[in-house]
Amino acid sequence: MRAFYRITLLAVGTAGRAFAGGFEIYEQGPQATGMAGAVAGKADDPSAIFYNPAGMAMTEGGGVQLGSTIAFTGFGHKTLDLTPTTTSTVEGTFVLPNLFASAHLGNMWSVGIGAFTQFGAGVKWSPTGKQDGATEPPKFPGRFVAANTQIQTFTFNPTFGVQPHKAVAIAVGLDVMMASVELSRSLLLGDAEGTARLGGGTQGVGWNFGVLFELVPQRVTAGIAYRSAIGLDFNDLRVHFDGPPELKDYLYDQPAKTSLKMPHNLTFGLATHPTDGLTITTDVHYTLWSALQTIPVTFLPGSKTPGFAAAMNWRDSLSARVGAEYLALVGPGVLALRAGFGYDLTPVPAETLSPSAPLADSWIVSGGLGYGWRRWALNVGYIAGLRGERASTNRDLPGLYSGALSALSAALTYEWGGARSCCARGCTGHRCCHK
Numbered sequence: 080m081r082a083f084y085r086i087t088l089l090a091v092g093t094a095g096r097a098f099a100g101g102f103e104i105y106e107q108g109p110q111a112t113g114m115a116g117a118v119a120g121k122a123d124d125p126s127a128i129f130y131n132p133a134g135m136a137m138t139e140g141g142g143v144q145l146g147s148t149i150a151f152t153g154f155g156h157k158t159l160d161l162t163p164t165t166t167s168t169v170e171g172t173f174v175l176p177n178l179f180a181s182a183h184l185g186n187m188w189s190v191g192i193g194a195f196t197q198f199g200a201g202v203k204w205s206p207t208g209k210q211d212g213a214t215e216p217p218k219f220p221g222r223f224v225a226a227n228t229q230i231q232t233f234t235f236n237p238t239f240g241v242q243p244h245k246a247v248a249i250a251v252g253l254d255v256m257m258a259s260v261e262l263s264r265s266l267l268l269g270d271a272e273g274t275a276r277l278g279g280g281t282q283g284v285g286w287n288f289g290v291l292f293e294l295v296p297q298r299v300t301a302g303i304a305y306r307s308a309i310g311l312d313f314n315d316l317r318v319h320f321d322g323p324p325e326l327k328d329y330l331y332d333q334p335a336k337t338s339l340k341m342p343h344n345l346t347f348g349l350a351t352h353p354t355d356g357l358t359i360t361t362d363v364h365y366t367l368w369s370a371l372q373t374i375p376v377t378f379l380p381g382s383k384t385p386g387f388a389a390a391m392n393w394r395d396s397l398s399a400r401v402g403a404e405y406l407a408l409v410g411p412g413v414l415a416l417r418a419g420f421g422y423d424l425t426p427v428p429a430e431t432l433s434p435s436a437p438l439a440d441s442w443i444v445s446g447g448l449g450y451g452w453r454r455w456a457l458n459v460g461y462i463a464g465l466r467g468e469r470a471s472t473n474r475d476l477p478g479l480y481s482g483a484l485s486a487l488s489a490a491l492t493y494e495w496g497g498a499r500s501c502c503a504r505g506c507t508g509h510r511c512c513h514k
Contacts, residue, residue, distance in 0.1 A: 107130070132304070456492040
């Protein structure tokens with residue numbers, strides 16, 4: 080009986096690692112996406128509500144931005160055998176809509192609202208892989224660790240800002256996050272196999288703030304943006320087991336509970352405008368994933384499945400990015416060209432690297448463009464993460480992981496009011512660019 084308990088604990092506990100897959104989605108607007116996300120010191124379009132809400136207070140007038148990001152993911156796993164088995168993920172395209180709106184109330188105050196996906200993961204492995212000389216496709220060896228990991232969040236972010244001085248803006252907001260999770264994996268039950276599936280949803284609340292300083296008028300700005308951790312208590316998870324009939328007293332559908340915390344993150348940004356029409360930005364983004372050391376899972380009293388704590392041992396991650404925007408055309412319309420690059424450190428150590436979060440350090444490259452006409456602007460941005468193979472020392476599934484992540488963002492923006500000289504600061508589509 081103890082052997083079966085170990086099997087069951089491994090089945091649910093390892094999959095539980097996927098609750099915080101390390102997928103922080105930073106591509107919330109095409110302007111920022113084209114500049115590798117380095118806009119905390121610039122933040123002069125409606126998506127400032129996400130990147131640095133103080134930008135909403137410093138930019139006069141108001142605006143609405145409706146957009147979407149299409150994320151593309153693909154991962155691979157290769158065993159360390161003499162004749163290795165290679166397996167890839169499937170269904171790696173995800174559509175992530177977003178909406179931002181802000182407006183000034185008088186000379187000092189401003190309000191805004193954002194709706195976006197800040198965290199999310201989608202890793203579904205093919206049931207079979209490839210192996211040289213095999214008469215039939217081998218099954219994915221990692222199916223006993225994680226077969227499918229789907230994590231979805233959606234955040235509503237009402238925001239309030241104030242500009243007490245022409246060179247200083249401050250904003251604070253509330254993050255209301257809805258989250259859901261769906262996990263599945265196979266069970267090794269002696270000579271037979273079964274499956275375990277887990278799913279549920281919850282809500283959590285956090286807060287954020289931003290500060291923006293104009294250090295040199297129309298030439299140098301600096302920003303600080305912070306988002307708090309958000310606790311997510313999944314008190315109504317449902318666990319579904321499929322297995323041999325003789326194990327029905329142990330493999331039965333039942334509720335479960337767990338909790339985890341979406342991490343704090345802090346960003347420092349600097350934007351310079353060396354010449355009219357050119358903006359160069361630098362951001363450092365720090366995420367406190369080290370709070371995620373274990374994920375406890377408990378079952379109702381009387382359950383024959385014991386509770387446990389899944390080891391994560393994640394570490395804080397750091398991302399450094401540089402972006403540039405150039406106004407190539409300023410006339411009846413405004414054409415902006417953007418580019419960026421950077422480097423992201425993964426929070427996942429080699430000893431807990433698994434199919435649920437097969438992440439690695441990445442080089443970041445991006446590009447984009449935007450065209451503004453009177454009060455309207457259309458922007459697109461593309462970003463890609465470049466990474467090589469990474470070895471896992473996870474005792475449940477050692478091997479080599481590879482992967483690729485990219486995203487395409489597009490948005491339509493409408494802005495109104497104000498007469499700020501934003502063109503010199505590198506804005507696109509703002510009303511003052513046409514005065």
